[in-house]
Amino acid sequence: MSVVDQTTRARAAPHAEIIANRVDPPPEGWVGWVRTVDHKRIGILYLTTAFAFMMLGGVEALLMRTQLAEPDNTLLTPQIYNQVLTMHGTTMVFLVVMPIWAGFANYFVPLQIGARDMAFPRLNALSYWLYLAGGIVFYAAVFFAPPEAGWTSYTPLSTGPYIPGNGTDAWIFLIHLTGLSSILGALNITVTIANMRARGMGWSRLPLFCWSLLAQAFMILLTLPVIAGTVTLMLTDRHFGTCFFSPSCGGSALLYQHLFWFFGHPEVYIMILPAFGVISEVLPVFARKPIFGYKAIAASSIGIAFLSTLVWAHHMFATPLTTVVLAFFMLSSMAIAVPTGVKILNWIATLFRGSISARTPLYFAAGFLVLFTLGGITGVMLAIFPIDRQVTDTYFVVAHFHFVLVAGAVSGVMAALYYWFPKMTGRMLSEGAGKVSFWLQFVGFLATFLIQHSLGLSGMPRRIYTYRADTGWGVDNLISTVGAFILAAGVIITILNVLWSLRRGPAAGPDPWKANTLEWFTPSPPPPHNFDVIPRVRSVEPLRDIRHRIASETRSDGTA
Amino acid sequence: MAIVAGCTVLLFTEMTAEKAWAGALLPERGGSSNADRVASLYAVVLVLAALVFFGVVVALVYALRRYGERRSPVAAQIRGNHRLEIGWTAAASGLIVVLAVVSLTKLHTIDHPDPAAASPAAIHAGVVPAGAGQPLHIDVVGRQYIWKYRYPGGAYSYEEMVAPVGVTVELDITSRDVAHSWWIPKLGGKFDAIPGYVNHTWFRLERPGVYRGQCAELCGRNHADMLAQVRGVSPAEYVAWLAKQKQSIQTADAEALTPPVPAGSR
Numbered sequence: 125m126s127v128v129d130q131t132t133r134a135r136a137a138p139h140a141e142i143i144a145n146r147v148d149p150p151p152e153g154w155v156g157w158v159r160t161v162d163h164k165r166i167g168i169l170y171l172t173t174a175f176a177f178m179m180l181g182g183v184e185a186l187l188m189r190t191q192l193a194e195p196d197n198t199l200l201t202p203q204i205y206n207q208v209l210t211m212h213g214t215t216m217v218f219l220v221v222m223p224i225w226a227g228f229a230n231y232f233v234p235l236q237i238g239a240r241d242m243a244f245p246r247l248n249a250l251s252y253w254l255y256l257a258g259g260i261v262f263y264a265a266v267f268f269a270p271p272e273a274g275w276t277s278y279t280p281l282s283t284g285p286y287i288p289g290n291g292t293d294a295w296i297f298l299i300h301l302t303g304l305s306s307i308l309g310a311l312n313i314t315v316t317i318a319n320m321r322a323r324g325m326g327w328s329r330l331p332l333f334c335w336s337l338l339a340q341a342f343m344i345l346l347t348l349p350v351i352a353g354t355v356t357l358m359l360t361d362r363h364f365g366t367c368f369f370s371p372s373c374g375g376s377a378l379l380y381q382h383l384f385w386f387f388g389h390p391e392v393y394i395m396i397l398p399a400f401g402v403i404s405e406v407l408p409v410f411a412r413k414p415i416f417g418y419k420a421i422a423a424s425s426i427g428i429a430f431l432s433t434l435v436w437a438h439h440m441f442a443t444p445l446t447t448v449v450l451a452f453f454m455l456s457s458m459a460i461a462v463p464t465g466v467k468i469l470n471w472i473a474t475l476f477r478g479s480i481s482a483r484t485p486l487y488f489a490a491g492f493l494v495l496f497t498l499g500g501i502t503g504v505m506l507a508i509f510p511i512d513r514q515v516t517d518t519y520f521v522v523a524h525f526h527f528v529l530v531a532g533a534v535s536g537v538m539a540a541l542y543y544w545f546p547k548m549t550g551r552m553l554s555e556g557a558g559k560v561s562f563w564l565q566f567v568g569f570l571a572t573f574l575i576q577h578s579l580g581l582s583g584m585p586r587r588i589y590t591y592r593a594d595t596g597w598g599v600d601n602l603i604s605t606v607g608a609f610i611l612a613a614g615v616i617i618t619i620l621n622v623l624w625s626l627r628r629g630p631a632a633g634p635d636p637w638k639a640n641t642l643e644w645f646t647p648s649p650p651p652p653h654n655f656d657v658i659p660r661v662r663s664v665e666p667l668r669d670i671r672h673r674i675a676s677e678t679r680s681d682g683t684a
Numbered sequence: 685m686a687i688v689a690g691c692t693v694l695l696f697t698e699m700t701a702e703k704a705w706a707g708a709l710l711p712e713r714g715g716s717s718n719a720d721r722v723a724s725l726y727a728v729v730l731v732l733a734a735l736v737f738f739g740v741v742v743a744l745v746y747a748l749r750r751y752g753e754r755r756s757p758v759a760a761q762i763r764g765n766h767r768l769e770i771g772w773t774a775a776a777s778g779l780i781v782v783l784a785v786v787s788l789t790k791l792h793t794i795d796h797p798d799p800a801a802a803s804p805a806a807i808h809a810g811v812v813p814a815g816a817g818q819p820l821h822i823d824v825v826g827r828q829y830i831w832k833y834r835y836p837g838g839a840y841s842y843e844e845m846v847a848p849v850g851v852t853v854e855l856d857i858t859s860r861d862v863a864h865s866w867w868i869p870k871l872g873g874k875f876d877a878i879p880g881y882v883n884h885t886w887f888r889l890e891r892p893g894v895y896r897g898q899c900a901e902l903c904g905r906n907h908a909d910m911l912a913q914v915r916g917v918s919p920a921e922y923v924a925w926l927a928k929q930k931q932s933i934q935t936a937d938a939e940a941l942t943p944p945v946p947a948g949s950r
Binding site: 202203206272273274278279280281284286287371372376377378411412413414415416417418419420442443444447451454455458459461462465466468469470472473475476477478479480481482490493494497498501502504505508510511512513514515516517518578581582583585586587588589590591 | 706707708709710711712719721722723725726729730733736737740741743744747748751752753756757758759760761762763764765768769772773776777780783784787788790791794795828861862863865867869872873874875876878879880881882883884896897898899900901902903904905906907908
């Protein structure tokens with residue numbers, strides 16, 4: 125602050141850098157959006173499409189909660205219920221959470237590292253259109269026969285003659301298309317971060333959001349090809365007479381479960397790690413204090429990504445496995461709690477002795493810390509396999525993974541939205557509506573899912589379309605359903621806030637939060653080429669350095 | 685601090701002692717010793733988990749209130765503290781090791797069938813031979829959407845299993861079509877019935893009574909209607925029921941083989 129390197133100051137005056145020989149203005153209207161290869165427009169395409177699918181997935185959730193609100197309800201038939209639950213799970217995983225992170229990653233990775241676009245802009249556009257194609261193929265099945273084997277599509281239920289219609293094939297093609305989209309996106313992110321960082325941005329100055337996306341890309345590249353291959357085997361089992369998964373002709377139903385969860389568990393971290401990255405960006409900005417233990421947080425992301433590939437069979441503790449295997453997967457699953465716990469403690473330490481500005485992104489980050497911690501702790505309980513066998517495949521597990529994926533991933537999404545919306549649109553979101561939305565989501569979430577732990581402990585399996593009155597599950601289910609509607613109201617307020625603020629929100633300016641990273645160096649919204657001048661990076665907080673330099677220079681200019 | 689510790693001890697003793705918590709804060713218990721042991725292991729883990737959770741929440745709420753921008757206008761520029769970070773990484777690892785050791789020591793009595801000899805009444809009734817490690821074997825076969833149980837000697841039943849009190853019962857679980865999951869909460873954890881594989885679990889009833897459960901793995905449209913129950917009866921009643929069941933099966937089979945009479949139910 126006080127001492128500024130003289131040579132730095134001399135070099136601070138910006139020189140115009142013209143990179144492109146010829147810059148076409150982007151085409152106007154929807155043609156511009158369809159033809160775009162600009163990472164920011166592709167990011168917005170991802171985000172709007174994913175939020176539209178989130179509405180569909182949310183309606184499906186509310187349909188299920190309404191059906192379960194009272195015993196022996198007949199709103200949905202068993203067939204429709206299974207279809208809705210399959211659509212809900214698949215939509216939220218492949219069409220909402222993953223693409224929302226792809227959207228934020230697209231928009232903010234080049235800006236945070238001081239690049240003018242992704243490494244492969246056309247491939248980037250292809251990733252988006254593959255994702256949209258996957259969503260359309262999957263939802264087209266609604267008009268024919270939607271899949272009904274759950275988002276896990278266990279064999280033999282999904283391969284044998286047990287479900288009429290070809291809905292499962294729509295599910296398979298969704299995995300192929302969105303999987304390819306994610307693999308290409310992960311390659312693009314990895315290459316971009318590896319090669320296009322601004323001068324001076326060594327690995328130890330990379331923003332933590334980018335670190336979390338690198339770890340995520342590693343998991344995507346390792347596990348998405350496995351699930352793509354697995355569902356291809358399922359496709360040939362279904363239509364071309366092969367026998368990988370059918371016990372009736374020598375295949376193994378358990379093999380499918382191993383292959384699925386080898387993808388399925390890292391998938392959880394694929395969905396949650398970018399949220400970790402967002403929390404690591406938001407907390408230091410609103411606590412006005414550097415992140416506590418930058419290296420520990422970056423390293424724990426890598427540690428989680430590595431361990432996540434070694435824990436898959438904890439989803440299979442009730443299947444026939446030998447005790448040695450069970451014990452291995454119990455210990456490896458427990459081990460993940462260490463890097464995760466380190467992150468949580470570092471985040472809380474970041475708040476200590478800060479000067480906390482209680483804006484909406486911080487609310488969602490704090491909510492994330494409370495609820496995700498609870499979800500992480502029930503995860504450790506589930507790792508203990510004798511306990512897991514009592515609570516797996518019940519509402520306890522439903523509660524656990526919604527704490528991780530709704531309270532975790534979606535809180536991260538909300539924090540990211542409120543934090544970055546001013547950059548993307550040039551306008552602020554309403555703080556008042558944001559806080560109302562936060563409290564409705566927080567209270568609604570707890571009402572929906574906390575009680576579900578008890579439902580599971582008292583014996584209610586997941587994925588049942590109804591239950592009898594004499595089970596005594598009616599009251600808890602009614603509370604859960606009421607909570608789901610409160611949660612939905614909270615999400616709707618955020619969406620209305622976005623629509624209203626797009627036109628009426630106060631102007632944001634380039635750096636409304638006094639943030640640390642380079643995306644805030646650009647105007648809001650950033651121009652197509654992002655940066656006129658790419659600043660030289662000298663710490664983890666390049667923008668803070670720039671602010672300090674400007675402050676000291678204007679001060680010295682004033683006194684001179 | 686003393687209050688927190690006091691509450692914890694109170695909560696702990698309360699939970700391990702009171703059956704009322706089963707199904708709300710703890711897993712179901714009270715049918716077989718393996719379910720009871722899972723519930724008490726769960727209680728230990730739950731207390732540790734609650735301490736960690738409330739520790740995190742208290743620290744977070746304190747930080748948010750104490751270091752708000754009004755009360756704390758200037759932020760300390762701290763980038764980390766190696767000793768603190770190494771300390772809490774070690775503490776987290778230590779807690780995980782404690783949990784793992786506690787779980788592994790409790791494992792044997794949960795996973796392995798109770799080797800105790802059957803009650804004198806069961807041996808007298810001829811359910812199993814005298815001596816330790818003499819369980820009764822019952823096969824459990826799942827199919828859409830009903831459970832079938834095969835008893836020694838050829839008798840079988842559907843949906844309701846009849847089992848003698850005071851005898852260790854070992855179950856061999858499989859499926860004829862899709863994956864199902866066998867679960868009677870009061871008698872222990874779930875064991876998946878997967879075609880092509882045989883899964884094993886056990887229980888030992890101490891009291892007569894009806895223990896309910898249902899299929900716990902999505903197995904098709906009527907998954908929710910695939911119910912199961914175990915009826916615990918005295919060994920003498922069990923032997924009598926088995927003979928009667930065998931008799932009625934033989935009668936039904938004979939009728940089925942006689943051309944004009946339609947096949948027996950199911």
